[in-house]
Amino acid sequence: EIVMTQSPATLSVSPGERATLSCRASQSITTYLAWFQQKPGQAPRLLIYSASTRATGIPARFSGSGSGTEFTLTISSLQSDDSAVYYCQHYSNWPPWAFGQGTKVEIK
């Protein structure tokens, strides 16, 4: 079973600054990785799939990179609306798949 580990647990960033979130897989998942944003009281929203492809309607300030075991979600210029918890999820090979434990992004 592949385990996903996200860091940091909490990230505090000023508006307009860059936010960098990390996700590590316990073994190679090539680029079978997705990122989600979840705000309180809402269902998660897909941001990125295939490690770097933005989902429909996702602003260009969100970008994903990485392959193998190390991945990064970057929010290039943080806006107040980006305050949320962000999760990575692998979908490598056959199921079962798994989420990371999440990174909470706070606005300073």
Next chain:
Amino acid sequence: EVQLVQSGAEVKKPGESLKISCKVSGYDFTTHWIGWVRQMSGKGLEWMGIVYVGDGDTRYSPSFQGHVTISADRSINTVYLQWSTLKASDTALYFCARNSYFDYWGQGTLVTVTS
């Protein structure tokens, strides 16, 4: 428009059974995975299991294997998550979602198990 609409909130007693649903529309139901995700109060997302509707192939996380059952009824475009014996620890919000990378989500079903 792709839509996943889940059944309403449930309140059950420990030991009871339960089946919640996720009705999908707006795409070819048989050509995608539909999965279930648990979120306990104030906690993160947990991947529970998934079914490929076309052939019924169903896979579970080891954490949920044997405690829940996922099934699909192609005739009514609906996927189910069921428990035969609920525990208080099953109290959570449950989401269904489409595809391996969960591109569309249901609104969530709150399950409360309390004596």
